[in-house]
Amino acid sequence: MVEQDRIIKINIEDEMKSSYIDYSMSVIVSRALPDVKDGFKPVHRRILYGMMELGNTSDKPYKKSARIVGEVLGKYHPHGDSSVYLAMVRMAQEWAMRYPLVDGQGNFGSVDGDSPAAMRYTEARLNKMGEEMMQDLYKETVDFDPNFDNTLQEPKVLPARIPNLLVNGASGIAVGMATNMPPHNLSEVIDACQAYLENTEIDVEGLMQYVKAPDFPTGGFIYGMSGVKEAFETGRGRVVMRARAEIEAGQTHEKIVISEIPYNVNKADLIKHIADLVNEKRIEGIANVNDESDRSGMRIVVDCKRDANANVVLNKLYKMTALQSSFGVNNVALVDGRPHTLNLRDLVANFVEHRHDVVIRRTQFDLRKAEERAHILEGLIIASDNIDEVIKIIRAAKNPNEAITNLMTRFELSEIQARAIVEMRLRQLTGLMQDQLHGEYQEVMARIAEYKEILNNDEKCREVIKAELQEVKDKYGDERRSEIVYSSEEFNPEDFYSNDPMIITISHMGYIKRTPLSDFTSQNRGGVGSKGTDTRDQDFIEHIYPATMHNTMMFFTQMGKCYWLKVYEIPEGSKNSKGRAIQNLLNIDRNDAVNAYLRVEDLNDEEFINSHYVIFCTKHGVIKKTLLEQYSRPRQNGVNAITIREDDKVIEVRLTNGKCNIVIANKNGRAIRFHEENVRPMGRTATGVRGIRLDEDGQDEVVGMVAIRDLETETIMVVSEEGYGKRSEVEDYRITNRGGKGVKTMNITEKTGKLVGIESVTDENDLMIINKSGVTIRLDVEDVRVMGRATQGVRLINLDKRNDHIGSICKVLSEEEEEIIEEEDVDVEGMEQAPTEDEDTSTEGGNPSTGMLFDDNDL
Template identity: 70%
Template sequence: MITDDDRIIKVNIEEEMKSSYIDYSMSVIVSRALPDVRDGFKPVHRRILYDMMELGITHDKPTRKSARVVGDVLGKYHPHGDSSVYGALVRLAQPWNMRYTLVEGQGNFGSMDGDSAAAMRYTEARLSPVGEAMMQDIEKETVDMDRNFDNTRDEPSVMPTRIPNFLVNGASGIAVGMATNVPTHNLREVIDGCVAYIDNPDITIDELMHYIKAPDFPTGGYIMGMQGVRSAYETGRGRIIMRAKTDIESGPQHDTIVVSELPYGLNKEELVKFIGQLAADKRIEGISNVNDESDKDGMRIVIDVKRDFNANVVLNKLFKMTALQTSFAVNCIALVHDHAHRAGRPQLLTLKDCIKHFIEHRHDVVIRRTQYDLRKAQERAHILEGLIIASDNIDEVVRLIRASKTPQAAIEALKERFGLDDVQAKAIVDMRLAQLTNIQQEKLHEEYEEIERRIAYYEQILSDDELCRKVMKDELIEVKEKYGDDRRTEICLSSTEFNPEDFYADDEVVITISHLGYIKRTPLNEFRAQGRGGVGSKGGSTRDSDFIEYIYHATMHNTMLFFTAKGRCYWLKVYELPEGAKNAKGRAIQNMLNIDPDDSINACLHIRKLGDADFCQSHFVMFCTKQGIIKKTCLSEYSRPRANGVNAINIREDDKVVSVVLTNGSDEIIIANRNGRAIRFNENTVRAMGRTATGVRGMRLDDADPTDEVIGMICINDPEKETVLVVSEKGKGKRSVVEDYRVTNRGGKGVKTLNITEDTGKVVAIKAVTEEEDLMIINKSGITIRLRMDEISVQGRATQGNKLIDLKKRNDVISSVCLVPADDEEEALEQDSENTDDSADENVDDMTTTANNSDEEASTNEE
């Protein structure tokens, strides 16, 4: 009698868990998740193709129901779920997953939108020509056969493939403790690399990359940069950057971004939804609509860009924030077989390793096939020898057979008479009478001679390794010519790293800095030209004790060099400045730059080519202080931005920086003071100094007026084209020709540049201007006006000038002026202004409002 104790085996749970989990892990690794490096297949794929070949569902036969194939695979070879087998079959037929499909599908096999395939009872399938090539010569004992799960039939342990499928179609899978992810490649390139390896087994990976340049994905697109590719090929691991193929189509109303190819493995429907959500959430501005217009002719995702937005900037943001640019993490792990590990063991493989194992497999296949063909040829030759003997002695053979009572007796008689063996004698007995004719006898001799030649050829292949390699190369080249195609994925060698400038259009902006240190940038198109003498519009929201002190013009990609009153230099890109409407307050500059609390920004330069060494070496920064001290330093001294800034000029205690200009080394300089005098001298009279130098005397101030100080400095590049603009604190201004200012030595008091009266007030600004520029003026109340330069008359050097802006308040004065490019709409605005009545002088409206607004609209805007 058997007791319960006899049926229970007591084991240590820890040891049992270890043992069982190791067994499970090895089963997943070897029999499920990882592909074989030789044919690139996991067991399920290998079983599907082999079963379809057994069923005769080749590419030249009608398709059969997928359910028929799945059921046959389950019953014969793969005792797992039917959904896993059907899923594997479907993937082999999807052209967006497989670079070269191995199965031809009929029906709904899914889509790039993530749609699943129809049920297996609806779809049909058959082998593709490439799929058949994977099993060519399998009937010639070219690979080892294993018993199936119920030990009733054989299945191949590997395919005798002529196609380097592991590299060509790639692989992906998650095992236990490891995973694999191999990209697809172009068949022509891989075979060229294989042929090169056969010719030179010592070939380097660099040399292999002359043939196999990079992965080639079925969905096309771009590979950005070769660093990840090289890492993957040299180490087996790498990160390959993929980018969608896009075009920008210009239309009459707006630009359109068209996506025609996507990165590998991307779900198109999810991408379109995500882009639409980004646009709706304002995370990417400038997108008005996203549509998927894909059809049978190809993929087409259309992204409409709003009219006032730069399509290239929007596209760069899409690359940064969506899967239009993504990465493929290569982890080239596969099962490698040797005599010690017949089941295979996982290894991390380089590009050369992959080719090496495939070529070794092909060598084994060719040798085993040749041995099989040789054996069959020798067997046939042996039979032919007997048949030829019989044909040469046909009468005696017929007599012996007729005299025999049974077929076995005839066989024995033939063996005894002609010295034949059983196989030969049986072949003679089985010979048909038609073969006794003279023609058939001649064919026997011809066949025997052909067999002898083939036997010699097979023996030569087996004995001559050079000939064996030639056979391998010829077969690979045949596959290349038959199934190869052009590369789909283009290689772009440019960097994948985005420059911050890629996300900002190089638009023109106006930068304002208030007396209390608030800074902002405002699009230039918010400021429109007005007539001379207008009251302007609100250009900055400030506190009662604050006012706009400095105003500059720049573009978004410029580098701003900020110079403080104490002579320090700081750097910021224009796009790093806070953006705000023209009536916004801005952001405290102390929060952006490491400026001392008792210091302030007094001058700025905007430089586009700060990274250009030649430009920096050939240009200079000219400083001017309140006390008339000037200093010239090479721009290269300020070309390496530092977070904490650098000393730009040594300033005395009672002095401060008031103006900084960029020169080319041979320009002319004009310095002006508050009391209306200006001095002109050549830049060559000032030698270049280091950053920490103090400088030399540029202009001598009025000794009788302790309040006199330098208010600005200008650089004259083209005296014939430029004029000198002078603006007073009470809104008066005029232009004078450069030649009105005679050239003198630096250090003098200069000549009169504005006739100072109670109506004009002191001089606040001097600028070198051209007809292609507009003037922007801002007062301490934050009111800004933009004037066309041709509206400011050219007058004598010592005149008072004309009213440029109506300050309205008696205690209001001009705070700052700057020059901007001429307004493209100024002609239309001029035409509109002719239709405006005198009440426009009282209008303090938004700058985008045209000059022909009615009195009622102007009043409303002022409120």
């Protein structure tokens, strides 16, 4: 019956809630989270305190790690020995702690992830900075609590002259929360603390003038400041870290030499991951990876293949390996025993206030000791001044207690003073010692006055804190290791592609691809041509134009919508491949199709996009001019670029500088020339105005438009569907007002066939001609002589053997100019253009029949 009375029935749900809360709070407060004041979790604090209690300081010999671990386990931390040992090891690792607190001797692991030697082999002791954490510990500066078995006392926090939580960071996983705090530079943090002492109203932005960003022990780069700023302001953020790598040129190939890696990255695992990526062919261009690190420093060498672009390889390594990593900041720490998420100002303020409390308590302790000493000195001085009578009283007394009582009565001394006189040695009765007593008394009184000033004047107290912080900075401050790169931390996809020249081809049925320009070779006029793109039945190449990999392609549909793609986003294919359907790359409506194109080097160039225009031309001869800036904000679903009338469609788009001559040609062989300034700029969704009046036979339509800048070097090239073509001087086309019928540009006959394309060319250009069957030929423009405007021209390509027709034309840079570019390592951004300043670069654009594109840089 008695036993049954001792059994208490409880609800299991309530018990689980209560027990789990107790467990959670124990883990949060007593294990996983650091205290904001000293920056230590209990295990680290107990290790340092245990080493101090052992006398294991920097000026003493090393002690076995097992001895230290045993001291901490037996007295303060009743947990596993491996957890204590590994916690101590980490405080000695230079790659883990920005400022190590323990001086280790022996194998304490490596940045390769090697485990430390067993604790019976290694030795350790506190270093100077570790001792700074416990400076003034025994002056009642912090509170003590009983240890786990109530036999000893241990500090609740350490006095910590160094802002440890900020300079060394912390990490830990509690229950329902975690902390991950990065390390910072000691000099910067102390500067911030001093700034806070001068102005307690300073905000995070003000403190960031001193603490620029985290500073990791492994160095490297901090890439971008947006995540850093967010972490400083909110206590949560993402800091992007990047390895320090340099490209070294060898005799046969380039090398990528990595000398610093991101924080918490295992070097051996990093090298293995790179090797795996190479073996899996996910990264190309790497021949070998070697670890040449030694005691002088880290050196990982990545040998690139002969034909590899080292910059592209390096950017892929950043993207696909831990060479670029992110540190997720989560500044959770205990403030008065409760977890809080803290921003930079909170961390600085809490440390400074902790130091303020330590200085006050230390000063109170020192004042009390000084006053006690002054009190004794006052009694000794009285005895010294009356030494004969004092001696007489002591000699007359029967025992020490009587002597003390008689002295207290005679000289009105306290018991402490009288006892000090009785215990005074005879040598202190000399004249020299008497002078020393007076001198010491004056010194003690001066210290008492100073201590009282500190306690009574908060400004004086803060000056003391600042002076002590400055002392710490002078002794331990160093230069920043992690270099800050003030740019976006996001990868630019262009970093993974060399800016090579390409030919973009698009078929009549909407298949697109990019092919290296070097795949195309030149032939003489009248040649048969070489087999190019392998198109599907009833399909043929309709558009061809040059570009470079980093260009932005603007796609304009026949219904007047605009889309964007980077050239590297276009699938690469050989001359014989058909490419990929544009509908799979762009969100184009089913009843719409791409009909024109532009290439722009950089849509973020404000000066360029606000000084250039997009000129549209439709099948029915409508023309519209709009500022490029209105098309500079790409959207995945495209935007309306022009309003199209019924039965009309966009067939040509050009990019101009606002000062070009516009020439529009129609299918029946007529062309009109007018100045661009005659077309006023309109809004993005406007319809436009008439550019050329078409013949009323119902068969006529516009086949192309060019924008001419240099009248002296450029000529008008026209090509018919039966392979005839010619060049004519621009001046042969008289300037008229827009909207007219124009003049004859080619003598159209049954032999020549209808006009299919018009281009403005120079002698430095080649002309690409593509038949509807897919056959291509490349001609030197110089081989086509200049003829009269109204002539039929000469045969450019022999179509008799193929029973074929011309599908499209395109001008490109001549092969001789390409060779000069390759030999002289000229920037390929202008490879479409002749290298003269005056050449027309205002004709950048796409064409349904020519698809021509030109460089926008020289506009």
